[in-house]
Each structure stands twice: as C-alpha cells, then as structure tokens.
Amino acid sequence: MMRTFKIWTYKEGDIPLMHNGPMKYIYSIEGDFIEEMERKGNPMVATHPDEAHAFFIPISITKIVYFLHTPAESIGFFERMQAIVEDYIGVIAQRYPYWNRSNGADHFFVSCHDWGPFVSRGNPKLFENFIRVLCNANSSEGFIPSRDVSMTEINTPVDNIPIMSNGQSPYNRSVLAFFAGGNHGVVRENLFQHWGNKEDNDIQVYSYLPKGKNYTELLGQSKYCLCPSGYEVASSRVTEAIYHGCVPVIIKDHYVLPYSDVLDWSQFSVQVPVNKIQDLKRILEEIPYSKYIEMQKRVIQVQRHFSVNIPAKPYDVLHMILHSVWLRRLNVLLRHVPN
Known part of the structure; x- marks a missing residue:
C-alpha cells in the first residue's frame, strides 16, 4: 500500500x-x-x-x-x-x-x-x-x-502524544475489571445501576475516582477494562485500555470495531451485549485464565496499530x-x- x-x-x-x-x-x-x-x-x-x-x-x-x-x-x-x-x-x-x-x-x-x-x-x-x-x-x-x-x-x-505502557504483568493484576467515567447514556446508566459504587473489589466502577486512586494506575492494575457506550458508541476507553495492556471489554450495541478488516478483535478483547451487563462478573470469571493470558499478550502485540x-x-x-x-x-x- x-x-x-x-x-x-x-x-x-x-x-x-x-x-x-x-x-x-x-x-x-x-x-x-x-x-x-x-x-x-x-x-x-x-x-x-x-x-x-x-x-x-x-x-x-x-x-x-x-x-x-x-x-x-x-x-x-x-x-x-x-x-x-x-x-x-x-x-x-x-x-x-x-x-x-x-x-x-x-x-x-x-x-x-x-x-x-x-x-x-x-x-x-x-x-x-x-x-x-x-x-x-x-x-x-x-x-x-x-x-x-x-x-x-x-x-x-495537552503536552504530548499518547504514551504506551504495558502496565503490571498480567500475573500481577489484582482488579478483575475497571471503569471510571461519566454516568451518561443508557448503557452506562445500566452499568452503574448494577456495578457502580458497589463493595466489590473485583468489578470497580466509578463516576468519580475515590481519593487516593489513580486512573492510569488502575488501568495498569486491571485484567479487563470496561468500555461502555456513552451518549454515542465512540469512546477513547478502548485505546486507553490497549495502551495499558488491559483487555478491553466492549459493551456497545451496533458498534463496528475499528480496522476489523485486518484485526480479529475476538483475539484481544471481550464483547458483552448490553443486555448482559448484570452478568458481567460471571462472564469474565468464566474466561479461562490461560485464555486471558493469551488475550493480554495479543493486546501488547496490537498496541502499535493504535499508536x-x-x-x-x-x-x-x-x-x-x-x-x-x-x-x-x-x-x-x-x-x-x-x-
């Protein structure tokens, strides 16, 4: 080309x-x-x-x-x-x-x-x-x-182009899934209804991060990063997840994934239908650990395509x-x- x-x-x-x-x-x-x-x-x-x-x-x-x-x-x-x-x-x-x-x-x-x-x-x-x-x-x-x-x-x-970081080793990531962002749009409202501000250290969903928590650090400490639609399907959450070695969890209906002519998103992301948000923890916990390790490895491999x-x-x-x-x-x- x-x-x-x-x-x-x-x-x-x-x-x-x-x-x-x-x-x-x-x-x-x-x-x-x-x-x-x-x-x-x-x-x-x-x-x-x-x-x-x-x-x-x-x-x-x-x-x-x-x-x-x-x-x-x-x-x-x-x-x-x-x-x-x-x-x-x-x-x-x-x-x-x-x-x-x-x-x-x-x-x-x-x-x-x-x-x-x-x-x-x-x-x-x-x-x-x-x-x-x-x-x-x-x-x-x-x-x-x-x-x-x-x-x-x-x-x-403001002061730079985005920087890639592998984050924590996939073996040392202590948070199962993480999201922080505005509670706007039907999909996010659904996400917050089921998982927002819950006493659950596995699924951490915040509209505002609690004092002492760092957004970038949490991306690098999480196995999966939740990427729900807001008002529209577009969101920078997917690239932020990839930049920090976190497996994206796509929670969007009717979203055409970028560059899918050549990238097989099933190999480095998880897609959860909006009507399955309440089952999010079960879905992620049922993914074999060996499969998660392989997906995380592929996230690192595809980083260059999003740089x-x-x-x-x-x-x-x-x-x-x-x-x-x-x-x-x-x-x-x-x-x-x-x-």
Missing part, C-alpha cells in the same frame, strides 16, 4: 474550518490525520491529482462545531453544518473531474466528532458512495462497513486508517468524464 497508494488533498478552503483540526483531547485523531495528509515529505501524498487513487476532503467537523455552534443556534445547526460540506463538494466537483467520474466513491473525509455522521443525512444521494471515516461508527445510525471506515477515538494529552506518530510510522494508527480507505478504494470503478 505505502509504495503505490497516492492521495490528493484538496487545497480549496481556509483555516480554521479546513486544513486544520484538533490535536488534543478526544477528537485529536481528526487533526492528526489532517496534519499527516498535508505534511511535506509524506510518501503517500500525490504530487498531482491525476496520479491520485483517492481524494481527501480536509474539512474538520470538530472545528466547524467549535467556531460556529452556539447554544442559541442549536436549531438548524446540523443543516448549516451539512451545507458547508455540500458547498465544498460543489466547488471541487465544478473545478475538477474526479468527484463526478466516481460519484464521490474515491473521496473521503475524517471526522471523530459525534456529529460527523450527521453531515451526510441531509443529502443522502450526494453521499451515497462517499467514504466516511468516523469514530462514531454506529451501524444502526447509517454506518455502512463496506463503504465507511471505523477509526479509534484517542484522548491525547500515534507524527510523522506516521508503518503499521501505526494513521496507516491503519489509510489501509482501511485503500481497501474500500479497491472496489471503485472509475468512468471517464470529459473535461
């Missing part, structure tokens, strides 16, 4: 809504990807659009929300957001032949914001073939795995995203469009 796949990033549009994205906190992968695609020296960047196999639309939904959304303007904001993206597509479709020759099937954008999927709802015909790279990959809300790409949400610290590097390095998360786009681009048949 790295030797042959070429991507053209459109130059139209201005900062801050285009060619710029968040580099910190939970939507940071959006900005990291935009920066990588506009980085000089990137071997996958096409020098001319005619040599490109795919076309990147460098719009940041997070920046649109940040700069244009106010509580007073909530009514009608989705339509306004949709119009910005549609206007951009109208410009490039008029100036170049590439969108029209494939009806947008070799074009893609990247959005980690929860509202990213809503961009295409206002005009489904226009976006029928368009590749959406989304953190909020919910198949019940229109995400199509054969066309769209699921990518991981990564909570990047962030600027510039990107082979097999890291940015290349995993590009590989997913490349696989979907392979199915696109182009037709000649006269100038």
